[in-house]
Amino acid sequence: MVDLGKNLRELHLLESPKLTKLITTYPINGTNKVDKVVFENGKVYINYDNNTDNSMLQYFENVPLIAWDFYIGGYQPAQKWLKDRKDTQLSFEDIAHYQKIIVLKILHIIKK
Numbered sequence: 001m002v003d004l005g006k007n008l009r010e011l012h013l014l015e016s017p018k019l020t021k022l023i024t025t026y027p028i029n030g031t032n033k034v035d036k037v038v039f040e041n042g043k044v045y046i047n048y049d050n051n052t053d054n055s056m057l058q059y060f061e062n063v064p065l066i067a068w069d070f071y072i073g074g075y076q077p078a079q080k081w082l083k084d085r086k087d088t089q090l091s092f093e094d095i096a097h098y099q100k101i102i103v104l105k106i107l108h109i110i111k112k
Contacts, residue, residue: 022099025061032090037082039068067105078105
Protein backbone atom coordinates (compact mmCIF):
# COMPACT_ATOMS: atom_id res chain seq x y z
CA MET A 1 0.00 0.00 0.00
CA VAL A 2 2.88 2.35 0.83
CA ASP A 3 4.48 1.68 -2.56
CA LEU A 4 1.21 2.44 -4.34
CA GLY A 5 0.91 5.74 -2.47
CA LYS A 6 4.51 6.60 -3.30
CA ASN A 7 3.93 5.83 -6.99
CA LEU A 8 0.77 7.94 -7.09
CA ARG A 9 2.50 10.86 -5.38
CA GLU A 10 5.45 10.70 -7.78
CA LEU A 11 3.14 10.59 -10.79
CA HIS A 12 1.03 13.47 -9.52
CA LEU A 13 4.14 15.60 -8.92
CA LEU A 14 5.61 14.50 -12.28
CA GLU A 15 8.62 13.08 -10.43
CA SER A 16 8.13 9.43 -11.33
CA PRO A 17 10.94 7.63 -13.13
CA LYS A 18 8.20 6.39 -15.49
CA LEU A 19 7.98 9.92 -16.89
CA THR A 20 11.62 10.24 -17.90
CA LYS A 21 11.16 8.46 -21.22
CA LEU A 22 9.76 11.37 -23.20
CA ILE A 23 7.80 10.64 -26.35
CA THR A 24 7.71 14.20 -27.66
CA THR A 25 10.38 16.55 -28.93
CA TYR A 26 10.66 20.33 -29.06
CA PRO A 27 12.90 20.71 -32.11
CA ILE A 28 12.83 24.42 -33.04
CA ASN A 29 14.76 27.12 -31.19
CA GLY A 30 13.13 30.50 -30.78
CA THR A 31 11.49 32.77 -28.23
CA ASN A 32 9.41 29.97 -26.64
CA LYS A 33 6.61 32.50 -26.25
CA VAL A 34 3.15 30.93 -26.15
CA ASP A 35 0.76 32.75 -28.44
CA LYS A 36 -1.73 30.78 -30.52
CA VAL A 37 -1.83 27.08 -29.57
CA VAL A 38 -2.85 24.73 -32.39
CA PHE A 39 -2.73 20.93 -32.76
CA GLU A 40 -2.04 19.72 -36.28
CA ASN A 41 -0.73 16.35 -37.49
CA GLY A 42 0.87 15.33 -34.20
CA LYS A 43 2.41 18.74 -33.59
CA VAL A 44 1.31 21.22 -30.92
CA TYR A 45 2.31 24.66 -32.16
CA ILE A 46 2.76 27.31 -29.48
CA ASN A 47 2.97 30.30 -31.85
CA TYR A 48 0.85 29.30 -34.83
CA ASP A 49 0.37 31.92 -37.54
CA ASN A 50 -1.10 31.19 -40.97
CA ASN A 51 0.96 34.03 -42.46
CA THR A 52 4.35 32.89 -41.14
CA ASP A 53 6.92 30.64 -42.76
CA ASN A 54 6.53 27.25 -41.06
CA SER A 55 10.25 27.14 -40.27
CA MET A 56 9.67 29.96 -37.74
CA LEU A 57 6.98 28.12 -35.79
CA GLN A 58 7.83 26.33 -32.54
CA TYR A 59 6.07 23.13 -31.58
CA PHE A 60 6.04 19.93 -29.58
CA GLU A 61 6.34 17.02 -32.00
CA ASN A 62 4.94 13.47 -31.74
CA VAL A 63 2.03 14.43 -29.50
CA PRO A 64 -0.62 11.71 -29.82
CA LEU A 65 -4.09 13.03 -30.62
CA ILE A 66 -5.49 10.87 -27.83
CA ALA A 67 -3.29 12.73 -25.29
CA TRP A 68 -4.21 16.13 -26.78
CA ASP A 69 -7.96 15.38 -26.64
CA PHE A 70 -7.90 13.57 -23.27
CA TYR A 71 -10.44 14.90 -20.71
CA ILE A 72 -10.19 14.89 -16.92
CA GLY A 73 -12.93 16.50 -14.88
CA GLY A 74 -14.30 18.56 -17.74
CA TYR A 75 -11.06 19.97 -19.10
CA GLN A 76 -8.24 18.85 -21.35
CA PRO A 77 -4.94 19.07 -19.43
CA ALA A 78 -2.63 18.95 -22.46
CA GLN A 79 -4.48 21.91 -23.98
CA LYS A 80 -5.25 23.84 -20.81
CA TRP A 81 -1.67 23.87 -19.54
CA LEU A 82 -0.40 25.64 -22.66
CA LYS A 83 -3.39 27.95 -23.06
CA ASP A 84 -2.97 29.06 -19.43
CA ARG A 85 0.52 30.24 -20.40
CA LYS A 86 -0.53 32.47 -23.29
CA ASP A 87 1.78 35.49 -23.64
CA THR A 88 4.46 33.90 -21.47
CA GLN A 89 7.86 32.55 -22.41
CA LEU A 90 8.38 28.86 -21.65
CA SER A 91 11.52 27.99 -19.73
CA PHE A 92 13.50 24.79 -20.24
CA GLU A 93 11.75 23.42 -17.14
CA ASP A 94 8.32 24.36 -18.55
CA ILE A 95 9.08 22.53 -21.79
CA ALA A 96 10.20 19.41 -19.90
CA HIS A 97 7.13 19.66 -17.64
CA TYR A 98 4.78 19.74 -20.63
CA GLN A 99 6.52 16.75 -22.18
CA LYS A 100 6.00 14.83 -18.92
CA ILE A 101 2.31 15.79 -18.95
CA ILE A 102 1.97 14.09 -22.34
CA VAL A 103 3.70 10.92 -21.08
CA LEU A 104 1.45 10.91 -17.99
CA LYS A 105 -1.69 11.19 -20.13
CA ILE A 106 -0.55 8.29 -22.32
CA LEU A 107 0.20 6.15 -19.24
CA HIS A 108 -3.27 6.96 -17.87
CA ILE A 109 -4.95 6.09 -21.16
CA ILE A 110 -3.01 2.82 -21.47
CA LYS A 111 -4.09 1.75 -17.97
CA LYS A 112 -7.75 2.18 -18.92
